[in-house]
Amino acid sequence: MPGTLRSALLKAAIVLLTAAIFALDALTSMDSAIAVMYVVVVLATVHVWPTRVLAVTALCLVLTATAHLVTSWFGVVNSSLARCAVSLAAIGISGYLAHAGAQATARLLQREESLRLSRMQLAHVTRVTTLGELAASIAHEVNQPLAAISANGEAALRWLRRQQPDPQEVEHALQRMLADTCRASEVIRRIRALAQKGEATFAPVDLPGIIHDCAALLQRELASHGATLVVEVADGLPPVAGDRVQLQQVLINLLMNGMQAMEPRGGTLRLVAAALPSTHGDGVRIAVTDQGPGIPDDQCGRLFEPFYSTKPDGMGMGLPICRSIVEAHGGRIAAVPGGPGATLEVTLPCSRQAAA
């Protein structure tokens, strides 16, 4: 960990520097205000012990006074006293300023942290809202395997109860029931993954898998709105690091927007994922294109403003959240101007690059 190593080295340097200044100040009779150098100690402290700036300042003041007493053998030498006073003032002032600065930084960090938390909560709320919108089609998606399970169960019973029971038919029915059970729990797994609330974890993600899950989750909803989803994922996508749930949220949002843009006629939604051309650096480009009326060029930028929505009942939060998620991943999201229909593209840096 280079960060912790650097701070350990800095701490050692601070201690050594303090000792050296004190030694020079107390043991030599140099005709200079070497104690002023304690200012460096105080300023360096801000980086490693931001909460102890005042204590270190006090220590430096004490050391300065002590050195003065030692050099003057408790006698009063005017010039030395003046130098000592200047040093004390300089150390005191820089200590105060450094402390104030550290406090302001701490407050800022705290505010940023709470902003991050609220953003996370907002993302979660919109995720759950989306799931709510999908409730009907998700219910159908769970109902379907359940219907199959019950029909298979009945069929198995009937095959068993026939005058000449047919064990092979029973076996097939039971096998289908097991497969349907898997299918139902798979649907539940996808929903739970989306509904979960928690810290974003940045780990290497399986982008084709994420895309597949989104497609499976939305399939019914899209079909019932007359939209057909065409997914094209290029082979050998470069690795991407990120939070699975958040990236899914972005894709679902883009797909739902596309679907809604094509209402009521419906049409084809295309999701294309491919590696960025090497001139644009290593990364992945995911584009969602609909066959709706498209976005006027002058509104491409406004789409990502909070509370701006082209939908009559839209909250205007979807795309801003997408943007904050994508930017937290070091990527970019934009509406591509022109073209029939609207295209929104997300570029994500590949994880090799992100780690560097």
Place this chain on the structure above:
Amino acid sequence: MKPLVYIVDDDAALREALSSLLRSADMDVATFGSVADFMEHCRDDRNSCLLLDVRLGGHSGMDLHAELKSQGCALPVVFMTGFGDIPMSVRAMKAGAVDFLAKPVRVEELLDAVNQALARDAADRTEHATLAGLRQRYQTLTPREREIMALAARGLMNKQIAAEVGTSEITVKIHRGQAMKKMQAKTFADLVRMAEALDLR
């Protein structure tokens, strides 16, 4: 011969399950994943009915039903749906569906509905066969016999018919007798009913 049930449902798992269920009840089953597949398939000339999912990806089962009817296909239809809402079931029943089942379907209900649909198909087939026989016999009539059969069925007396076609009453009588014989009508009332079935008005 076992009756045949066509199942059209976009969900492969459910299709298989329903197929097994109906086969266990001694029926033959043909399954299709899409409306297009079903429309392409040539339908056997045997006692059959159609079990149809209302919402098939992009193509509603209702549309298929309407299309079948416009093609003159009288296959009785039992609808199934995951979203059993009242307006949809009303539409289905008005369009002539035998039944409208909500998924997950109860087995007894399903079998009842399918059996009812098969019975309706059997009745339709008998009626159809009768009509086909009638048409066949009608083909054997000469133009003059047909003309006189139609006029007689309208309730005209032999004398009136003779005046209408410009021939003697006795000739009319002979043609009329020929027509009754060829049509295998035992009584004059039978002949009138046949004329009605053949739409000779």
